[in-house]
Amino acid sequence: MIGAYARGKLVEQLRSIGFIVVYLVAVQALILKAPIHDALGAALGIGATVVGLALFMEGLFLAIMPLGEQCGLKLPGRAGVAAIIAFSASVGVAATLAEPAIGLLKVQGGAALPWESPLLYYLLNRGSGLLVAAVAVGVGVAVVLGVLRFLYGWALKPFIFSLVPILVGVSVYFELSPTLRPVAALAWDTGGVTTGPVTVPLVIALGIGVSRIAGRGRGGATSLGVVTLASALPVLAVFGLALALDARVPAPAGAPAFFSPFPEARAKALFVSGDEAALAAAAEKAVALGALDPAYAAWALAPDRDPGSAASPSPAAVEAAGSSATPPGRAALVSQLRAAVTAVLPLALLLGVTLVVFLREKIRALDEILLGLAFSIAGLFFFNAGMERGLSALGSQAGAALPRAYEATAREDSALALGRLSESDFFTVVGPEGPKRYLWLDYGRGPSAVPEAALSRDAVSGDYRYVPIESAVFAAWGRYAGMAAVLAFVFALGLGATLAEPSLAALGYTVEDLTTGTYRKTTLVRNVGIGVGIGLAAGFARILFSFQLSWILGPAYALALVLTAFSSEEFSGIAWDSAGVTTGPVTVPLVIATGLGLGAGGGSGFGAVAAASVFPIVFVLASGLAVQARAKRAVAKGALV
C-alpha cells in the first residue's frame, strides 16, 4: 500500500520535471555540443529534486493548505476585524521572512557595482534588511486586503485596475531617472519571487477558507486573488523605499564621481558603502576593473583612509560578498535544512497557535498535519539540495554555453600548453595577403593548421599557448539567427521550468477543485508555461538587444488589463494569481543561471522574472475568455436545438 502510494507520487513529479531535464541535457549535449560536467552529481541532484517535490507537495496537501484553510474558516466567525487584520498581517510578514527566494535576487545582483548603480547596490547589500522589510510590509498589507476583500465581498478587478497602472506609471518614472532606473526591474522581480512555494499555497488556502465562510453566492474561484495582491504590493513597497532613498544616494556618474572626496559626494558614497573600509575596498575593485585611475583613488581616499583597510575589507563587506557564495559540503546541507525549517515551521506555528490558543479550535487530523509538516520540511530540504546540484547546475552549464549559439567562443577548457616552439615547427603559406606562418595542431579534432597570430606567447618564459576558438553554432545563419535560437531556448526553458513549479501545481489543483474540473490543472499549467516562455524570451531579448523593461511590461500589462475588463471575476483571479506563482524555486534559479551565462550579471538581468510573470496573465485570461464564450454560446444555442 505504501509502495504504491510512494511510487505514484514519485512518478507524478518525475513527469513534471522530466521535460526540463531532458531538454537541458539535449540542448547542451546535442546542439551546443558542450560536455556535461559532473553528470553523476547532476543525476543525484535530479533524483533528490524528484523526492523533494513529491514529499513537499504531499506536505502541502496534508498540512500547510488544510491548516491555512481551517484558519480561514474559523477566523471570521470567532474573531473581530482587528484580530483578522493582525493575523493576516502576521501571516504576510512571516511568509516573506521565511521565503528564501529573496536571497536569489541578491545572487543575481551580487555583481552590481556601487558607482554604476548605487541605489541597487545599496538595496542588495547594506540595505537588504530594508528591502526585505519593505517586501514584508507589502505582502502583509496584501494578505490583509485579500482577506478583507473576501469578508466584505470586494471584487478583485478594481484592485487590478488601480494597482497595475500605478505600478507601470511609477516604473516609467523610474526608468526616466538614472538613479532609480536599475531598481525598477528589481522591484518588479521582487514581486515575482516573494510569492514562493510555502507562501502561495498557504495564502490560497487561507483565502478559500475565508471566502467559503463569507459565501455571498459567488463562484469558488473568486476565493483567489490574494497572490495577485501579494505580488503587486511588494513592488509598490520597493518603489516607495527607492523613492525615499533617492536623495541619499549619488546619481550613477562613473567611478571618479562616486569616489570624489568632496563632502556631499563622500557622504552619499559612504551611505551606499557603509563605512570607509568598505568604500576603500570598492575603490580597489574599481581600480582592478579599470574604472578608476589608481592615482585618483589614492588621492581621493587618502585623507580619511586607514592604511590597512584596503587590504582587509570590513566584516560587513565580507559578509555581503559571502552571502552569495555556496557553503561547501556538510555546511551547505545544514544551511539548506535550516532554510527548509525556517520556511515551514514559523508559519505553521503561527497558524497552529492562532487556531488552538486564540480561536480555541482543535486542529483537525493533527497526526496528518504533523506528518505533513515533516514531509514539507524534508521535501524542501531535498528539493533545494537537489536543485542546486541537479537542475540549477545543468541550467548554469547550458546558460554558460548559450553564447556559443551566436558568437565565437574561446574554449579555455580545451587550451593547449605548447611549451617553447622552434622556427622549424612553423610552416609558411603564401596567400593574397602575403606569406603567413602556420602551425599544425591537434586539439582533439584531428590535425589542423593554426595561424601563428592565434597563438599567445608568455613574454617571460617564451612558452606558447593556444586557446581554440569555436565558431558560433548558428554561424552559417548569422548572429541574429543565433540570438533567435537563444530566445527559442529560453522559451522552452520557461515552459519546462513552469511544468515543475510546485506553487503552480498547488494553484492548479486548487483551481481544478474550485471549478469542478472544468478548468484542469494541466490546462492552467500549459497556458502559464507558454506565457512564462514568451515572457522569458521577451525578457532575454531585452538583455540581448538592450531596451527598456517598460517596452515589454507596458504593452503586456495594457493587454492584460483589456482582457481583464472582459473576463469574469473568477478567471481574473485565476489569471492574475497564476502570474504570482509562476516564478518560483525552479524557474528563478534557471533564469538567473541563464542570465548570468549571457553576461547579464550586475543587475542587468533583472526584469526577466517580471516579464515572465505578465505573459501568463494574458494567456490564462485569453483561454478563460474562450471558455466563457464557449459556455455562453452553448447555453444560447440550447434555445435553438
Next chain:
Amino acid sequence: MRAAANGFEQYSKIHCVADANVAGAVASALRDLGLPEVFVQRAKQVSLEETGGFLGLGLGPTVRSAEDRAELLRWYVPKRFEAGVMRRVAEAADLFLPGRGSLFAEDVKLRRAEALDFDENLLAELSPEGGARPEAYSVLCCIVQRGMAAPLADVVLDLGLCVPVVSFGEGMGLRNKLGLLRITIPVDKEVIYFVVPERDADLVEGLAVHKARLDRPGQGFIYRYPVRAAAVNLRVRRGKRSSAASMEQVIAALDELRGSSDWRRLAPAKPARGAREGAASEGGEALYCLSLVAEEGSVGEFVRAAMDAGAGGATLIPLEHRSYAAGKDRPVHARETCDLIIPERVVAPVIDAVQSRGLFEPHSLGIAELSYVAKAVTYRA
C-alpha cells in the same frame, strides 16, 4: 418509515442543476420567493461537442466531451408549494430549453436544529398547476474514485441516455479506519448524478456497475431514488448539425413510441458477480438515505458516530448556504453534507448517535434528512 416519527417533518426537496450562465436567473427567482435556506453545490454538466476535427478539416476526433460549470441548488419547501416553486424557477431560468439545466423534486423527512421559516404569503401566490412532468424519473447517484466520472459519463452520453452532472467530494469509510496509513488511500471522490426516465434506470445502473467496476471492492457504489421532474436537460450533444433532428431526438422519439428503452439494448443487463443488490431491501428491509448537513468541518464527527452505530461509508461534499429571506442571512456560509445509505433497522440507532453527538444543537446548524432509496448496488464479499 418508523424513525420518521421522532421529530421528523415531511418536506419536498427540490434539486436544480443550473448551468453557470443561468444560475443567476435561478438565484433571482429564489430571492423573489424569499426562500430561507438554499444549499449550493459546485458541479459541472458533461455533454458531447461536435468540433469538426483539427482546424475544422474533419481530421482527428470530431466529437469530444464538453464540461460546463453548473450549480446544484437544493432547497426544501412544504409539499403543497412544490409545483408552484418548480414552475416559477423553471420559467425564470428557461430550464425547459435544452442545455440549461434540470429541475426535480423528491419527498424527504427533515429534522433540524432550527425550524424553517417560509414567507407563505409569497409562496401562496404561485400557481399550484404545471409542476412536474407526468413521466416517472429516477436519479442515480454514483460515487467513484476521482477520474472515473469522465469514462462513465462518456458511455452514458454515447448512448444518449442523459446529461451526467458531476461533483467532487471526499471519501470517508475504510480510509478512516486505517490510522495514519489512510494518507495512502486517495480521499478524492467524484459524485455523478444521472437524471433518467425510470425505464432507463436499470440500463444506466448496469453501465455504471460495469464501467466503474462497482462490483469490485473499494470502487464505489450507486443508488437511486424516484423524483418528480419539471425539467430535464436532454442535450447530450451539441455543435454543428446538418439534419432536422439529432440522433438523440430520434432515439427519444422511438423510446416514446415503444414505451421503454429496452429495444436498444444489445444484451440483457445482468448483475455483476459479487455485487450486492439492495433493491429497496436488504434481507427484506427497506433502504434509506440519511443526509446530514452541518457546519463545515463538523460533519466528519457525525459520520463517525453514524458509522459506529452501523452506517457504512460516506462522501463529504462542501456546500454553500444561502438565504434569500430578508434578514435571515448568516455570517457563516460554509456547510458540509454527506449521504449515508442505511437499512431501516439502523435508521433509529444512527439518528440517536448523531443526535447524542449534538447534530440538532443550535450551534451545529445541523439537519438530518431521511429519504427513500429505490435501490443500491455495491460490492459485497
